[in-house]
């Protein structure tokens with residue numbers, strides 16, 4: 001076993017941190033308050049190469065392996081406090097770029113990937129519906145083949161980046177009698193008649209990442225916009241979820257490191273009863289627990305990424321990492337607030353936002369309960 005990053009990965013990590021700290025944190029309190037997406041930050045990240053990290057160079061990407069990608073996203077999460085921006089970038093990478101790369105025709109890849117990688121276009125995926133979340137494959141959106149077109153009808157909810165999207169990968173059932181085997185994925189471009197944003201949604205956290213509901217009303221899509229084959233929707237969704245569950249929480253590792261350092265520094269400087277609060281075992285214990293959670297989270301996430309780099313499908317390891325890292329980040333944010341006392345609860349200190357942002361980690365990409373169902377299922381339950 002080799003637990004160390006290479007010299008190149010270390011150097012890249014430092015570069016990402018410097019870029020993120022220098023370019024991505026301006027006016028964040030205001031942007032969070034106003035639910036404002038950081039458009040400039042998105043473009044800067046794209047220019048730096050973040051959106052294209054794991055995409056092959058022939059489509060404009062960086063051609064990084066998954067471990068290097070995780071290393072860079074962890075560094076981004078450490079340097080950039082705008083968890084909403086990072087979430088939007090992750091959604092774009094794992095739910096639009098990766099399915100296109102893995103299932104797109106050469107023509108589709110050439111048409112969309114360079115624009116997504118360069119940040120010129122924003123890609124999203126739309127699976128969740130008002131009546132189907134965890135039970136995603138019971139979706140009601142219908143697709144019907146008519147000559148050289150598909151006609152889509154239905155609605156989608158909780159769609160990240162919806163208002164920014166230039167293209168959406170939408171999941172719909174072509175043959176409900178076949179159940180999940182009837183689900184297919186279609187590429188729908190912005191401006192296609194019958195495709196609209198029906199309602200903007202407001203969130204507790206990740207407020208700088210836009211979200212909305214989508215409506216498809218007799219939306220006509222050219223037959224060549226089918227992604228993969230008819231009926232391959234579940235395979236496409238599973239493949240993108242595997243990447244997403246491993247990589248989307250890499251930035252949480254960086255955020256946990258940042259909260260650990262901020263809290264340690266505060267516990268050293270803040271004095272009560274004539275001594276630094278960090279000298280009280282109850283406070284020092286929280287710092288130790290933050291470190292324990294960070295170390296365990298790193299090991300779980302790196303292992304899942306390493307298994308994928310070996311060509312395996314780490315269903316169990318990705319589910320374990322997803323549950324553990326998302327819950328660890330929430331607990332660490334709570335501890336950070338507690339260590340900062342009343343100041344931690346104030347917006348100005350930028351710690352309460354970390355908790356609001358972290359809470360969604362146990363919901364998106366499959367809830368904690370669903371991950372546990374997957375793990376228990378592998379034990380025959």
Ligand SMILES: Cc1cc2nc3c(=O)[nH]c(=O)nc-3n(C[C@H](O)[C@H](O)[C@H](O)COP(=O)(O)OP(=O)(O)OC[C@H]3O[C@@H](n4cnc5c(N)ncnc54)[C@H](O)[C@@H]3O)c2cc1C
Nearest residue numbers: 125126127128133134158159160360363364365366367369
């Ligand atoms: C920040 C954020 C971003 C998102 N972005 C997108 C996106 O871009 N595209 C998209 O398609 N979707 C997106 N989603 C939707 C997300 O995938 C769903 O919210 C999630 O799958 C859960 O579905 P639900 O909200 O309908 O909850 P439900 O499925 O209704 O679950 C409600 C509760 O019941 C529990 N539960 C459900 N079934 C079981 C079971 N069998 N056993 C035990 N407990 C169970 C759940 O764990 C949960 O606690 C996003 C969600 C969030 C919060």
